[in-house]
Amino acid sequence: MMNNGPLLDMFHTALSAVDPHRAVIKAFRVENNALMVGGGLYDLELFDRVVVVGAGKASAAMAVAVEEVLGEKIDQGILVVKYGHARKLTTIEQIEAGHPIPDHAGMLGTQRILDAVRRADEKTLVICLLSGGGSSLLVAPLPGITLEHKQRTTDLLLRAGATIDELNAVRKHLSAVKGGRLAQVARPATMVTLILSDVIGDRLDVIASGPTASDTSTFADAAQVIERYKLRSEIPAEVASFLERGGAGQEPETVKSGDPCFLRTRNVIIGSLAQALAAAREKATALGWRTEVVTAELQGEAREAARMLARKALQTHDELKPGERRCLLSGGETTVIVRGIGKGGRNQELALAFAVEIAGVAGITLLSAGTDGTDGPTDAAGAIVNGTTAQRARELGVHPEVYLGNNDSYSFFSKLDALDNERHLLVTGPTGTNVMDIQIIVIER
DSSP states (O other), X not given: OOOOHHHHHHHHHHHHHTOHHHHHHHHEEEETTEEEETTEXXXXXXXXXXXXXXXXXXXXXXXXXXXXXXGGGOOEEXXXXXXXXXXXXXXXXXXXXXXSSOOHHHHHHHHHHHHHHHTOOTTEEEEEEEXXXXXXXXXXBOTTOOHHHHHHHHHHHHHHTOOHHHHHHHHHTTBSSTTTHHHHHHTTSEEEEEEEOOSGGGOTTTGGGOTTSOOOOOHHHXXXXXXHTTOTTTSOHHHHHHHHHXXXXXXOOOOOTTOGXXXXXXXXXXXXXXXXXXXXXXXXXXXXXXXXXXXXXXXXXXXXXXXXXXXXXXXXXXXXXXXXXXXXXXXXXXXXXXXXXXXXXXXXXXXXXXXXXXXXOTTEEEEEEETTSOOSSSSOSEEEEETTHHHHHHHTTOOHHHHHHTTOHHHHHHHHHHHSSSOOEEOOOXXXXXXXXXXXXXXXX
């Protein structure tokens, strides 16, 4: 039987370290009618209105803290959140919408956000709350592009295994809100953006597609992504034509560094994967595990990442003396190249591939999960596997290689859980936070 207690303790400790409410309270406070945030100070007496906008899986939890701090000082608030991620708020309105494929609700919510910041003037303080998922939830197609065009393009890129940087390079160039354009619309207001990072390197232009940050990508970059994945003939003709016009200078670029709108815009990262991994490491050490962070930049295809982690785990296992215990931590965001028609997510696929690699080796257990509590279009955050998982599944007639070949990891773990006494799927429900994925491997002799 798997002893998942230590793994779950480490995972939940990591989540607590990047709790959005806690992160906002730590970075955002009011004293003597002055708002202090990220080292900056804003005299609230200089503003006639305070408007709160935002988007992302964690934005509602962030908004709860903002309401606690500012209270009746908030004049208006609008958020676009993923379905099922809303929180109880007093002043700030929430609009639930689709993720990872944008939908009509997201488009209507984004239009209301744009209308709100468009009315802002030099005596308006706009507080923007952003977290992972914002790229899909903030959807405002540029003229000539429809929601259906963006849905189709997004789906093709996701299924092709495009990275978040690549996906956002395309989305930014089809959007009236991404790539610094929200900050541009808000000018001449003062804007402060609180950010919970879900991208490797905490790049402001990539998190939620950088609606309040200058953009370094270009139309040429977007076109190269389409060519790299050989999608030119599959994306809508209108999208292809728009990108071509942009590359020829016939459509406006995203907002670049030096634009006047950034003179009164401040972006503050209040939580990231590094904080989550540091907390998990501290907890693991307290539990008696000698701990190493393998990488905080895990990326690439999920199966390849699984093989790399399995090699590291097997090597560490071979080096252990009887009675020794090690913990390996990693985090980041992998991708899945969809070749089959199954159901799953990148963490479940990584876990299943890892289980195959370590099959038959006792003393190695992996937890791989999304910190947001969701993994692909499933109700699971990820999965937990060990050296007996693949062998036990085969004995029960559930063959891991078949399910991997069909990108059907969720079905694999669901069937295994129904037949076996152990629980492999990790179901947490929405956690309220989002700082990419975490892998925890415990190894003992």
